[in-house]
Amino acid sequence: MRRLLIALLVLVILVIGVAVLAPALIPTDLIRERTETAAQEALGREVTLAGDIRLQVLPQLQVRANDARIANAEGFGEEPFAEMQEMRVAVALIPLLQRQIEIEEF
Template sequence: MGKREPKRARRFVIGALAVVGVLVALAAAVPLVISPAVVKSRIVDQIAYWTGREFTFRGEPQISLYPYLTVRLNDAKLSNPEGMGDEPFIAVDTMTAKLEILPLFLGRLEFARFRLSNPRINLRTDADGRGNWIMAEGVIGSQMSKGDKEGATDEVDPPSPLADVRLGRMAIRDGIISYTDGRTGRKEELSKVVASFDWTRTSQMAAGDGSFIWRGEPVEFNGSVDAPLDL
């Protein structure tokens, strides 16, 4: 009995030292993985990979590690597709995102939730009726072209992009959504847009609620969409 106690003690010490070693290694890697330069590169590359469009923002990302990993971007813009003018598809004064930490060590972004403050979403159709909201390229474009033919766990080669786009909970505060029909010149605008959505990943249902002003009248909404990208 007496001989077993030292062995157990040694195993406990070795196990504890191993855990400490892993934690120290992670702590040493955090400044490299979560540095502003690395986060900026990952965000720009990942959103371009998802959408097939240029994503920019002003300055460096502002990073907070407490109480959770948060990244704040100023003056963020997602470009329109070619031939839709120089105006951005989406322009946001401030985008604040809560990121999952472990996926960053694997080189990818996963949002737990994010908030768009004062976003301006510019929807338009050209003279041929083509909408600028159609993502023809990138992972989302690939997913839209496949529609319901694949599921998130399908075994295909190359791997389905369905599992790659994780969004989380989205919130919009004081937004503007405008629509311009390039065929008729008709214009519409929703102002004071406030909305919250749960859209864990692009292959899943989106549900949410909110309100906006349309033609001077307040409108409230709530509901869900089974296939948001198809819509």
């Protein structure tokens, strides 16, 4: 019983360690590219993330990006549909483990 508790404690510490270190280990260019692509697919419009990008793992897996723009639909002019100081995209964790991106919050 004691070994099981120690193993569970070690597992919890490892999970928390990965959650804390993951944002620092993943290159921001990769995060930017994947986030823009997922947002474009979800919205059907061009999405540009020009500012700083932050990855948050806990309590929810999400990306926060500053200076975000969503392009207007074709035929509606050159002005962006939306401009945001900060954009937040939260993704479901289980589909991500299966290499699928499912946006929970935008």
